[in-house]
Amino acid sequence: DSGVTQTPKHLITATGQRVTLRCSPRSGDLSVYWYQQSLDQGLQFLIQYYNGEERAKGNILERFSAQQFPDLHSELNLSSLELGDSALYFCASSPGRTNTEAFFGQGTRLTVV
């Protein structure tokens, strides 16, 4: 168990809909990262938050947004969903002050039909 919790584990939704993925980092970790893993794109970095503030942005679509709350949990919001958004979405956390650790949650498998 990595200590990073993601919910839900599976999600099936229709095109055009909006979903929210949730991540609780390991206790004490300040940084949260979101990644998308699809068959054709591999593991793509989406966005990073550190202690509630956005720190870095990757290949995140405008239809996607995220935030990190005061209790350090994070949510990734995906809207106007398309078939191509079907993927495994990972959250990872790390302490933020050290560079030696980065643990992933079990992922949320999103299927858009």
Added chain:
Amino acid sequence: AQKITQTQPGMFVQEKEAVTLDCTYDTSDPSYGLFWYKQPSSGEMIFLIYQGSYDQQNATEGRYSLNFQKARKSANLVISASQLGDSAMYFCAMREVPSSGSARQLTFGSGTQLTVLP
């Protein structure tokens, strides 16, 4: 430009044998970290081992060791005494640490699918 390159899409190894998974990286930052993750068919990403750019010795964690050759910019994963449960996708990743600011995100290679044969 690719920052992390894994040139072996698939590898086979006999049970109980050792196997080396290749990873090369590209960075101009003097401070960085290298990570290996295992992703079994169930999908989760399991952290295996970490090597810092300033670490003098190669990292080891049980049956996993990282063959770090800084001048060649390579960070190969060695799995000794392979087990059937080692069959999975293996990802190499790098995180750069600029002189100002916090550590950046992990950048991943394309992965190597390892199959352990009985």
